[in-house]
Amino acid sequence: MITVAVQQAPFSVEDALAPLEALGGGAVASFVGLVRSDGGIEALTLEHYPGMTEVALRRLAEEAVARWSLIGATVIHRVGELRLGERIVLVATCAPHRRDALDACAYLIDRLKTDAPFWKRETRGGDGRWVEARASDDAAAARWSQPSPQS
Amino acid sequence: MPTILYFAWVRDMIGTAEESADPPADVTTVGALAAWLAGRSEGHRAALADLTRIRAAVDQQFADLDASIEGAREIAFFPPVTGG
Numbered sequence: 001m002i003t004v005a006v007q008q009a010p011f012s013v014e015d016a017l018a019p020l021e022a023l024g025g026g027a028v029a030s031f032v033g034l035v036r037s038d039g040g041i042e043a044l045t046l047e048h049y050p051g052m053t054e055v056a057l058r059r060l061a062e063e064a065v066a067r068w069s070l071i072g073a074t075v076i077h078r079v080g081e082l083r084l085g086e087r088i089v090l091v092a093t094c095a096p097h098r099r100d101a102l103d104a105c106a107y108l109i110d111r112l113k114t115d116a117p118f119w120k121r122e123t124r125g126g127d128g129r130w131v132e133a134r135a136s137d138d139a140a141a142a143r144w145s146q147p148s149p150q151s
Numbered sequence: 152m153p154t155i156l157y158f159a160w161v162r163d164m165i166g167t168a169e170e171s172a173d174p175p176a177d178v179t180t181v182g183a184l185a186a187w188l189a190g191r192s193e194g195h196r197a198a199l200a201d202l203t204r205i206r207a208a209v210d211q212q213f214a215d216l217d218a219s220i221e222g223a224r225e226i227a228f229f230p231p232v233t234g235g
Contacts, residue, residue, distance in 0.1 A: 046234070047159055049156070049208070052212075052227075077235075089234070112234060115213070117227075117232055117234075130159055132231075
């Protein structure tokens with residue numbers, strides 16, 4: 001079961017996880033990204049590419065489901081103006097066991113950051129500025145292309 | 152004739168989110184299209200001057216600068232993505 005949503009409205013984590021918890025797996029993992037307070041940010045405005053975004057998110061979810069044999073995956077990403085501390089994104093996965101759910105959850109948020117057409121504009125002191133992409137995000141996404149290190 | 156879309160600061164600098172384009176026949180790739188569009192206005196030139204800062208999509212799929220635009224209906228130019 002794959003659920004993808006791009007929306008302005010806030011979302012409830014409990015409501016987002018409930019359908020995954022009902023799938024009969026033993027593990028649901030989730031990640032929630034929030035508007036961070038660093039550097040005096042007052043607000044964040046999220047823009048996206050309507051049409052392409054939904055397809056890109058669904059493709060990432062399908063890849064995660066196939067790679068970790070997930071029972072379900074959910075991606076919710078907000079757009080528009082968000083205030084400090086508000087939820088931006090939720091990714092959640094359901095699998096029979098925790099390792100697959102946790103790894104797939106990390107994969108989804110790492111890949112979402114480099115493979116889905118969203119752009120952040122931050123407001124500080126009344127001035128807006130487009131956020132620059134970070135090389136560390138590229139590195140985080142790229143590590144999923146390599147053979148996973150065994151611990 | 153493909154529709155050209157711009158997002159984020161690329162749109163801000165160019166001053167429009169969407170326009171149509173009828174490039175000459177020798178403009179066959181994403182990079183060549185960007186270079187051709189750069190001649191449209193001062194804003195286009197400024198936004199598309201450094202293509203290492205630009206990403207693109209052809210018919211809503213991420214595409215490299217050397218990707219073909221043949222038969223494309225929608226081509227988008229935008230900065231590296233920053234979601235999540």
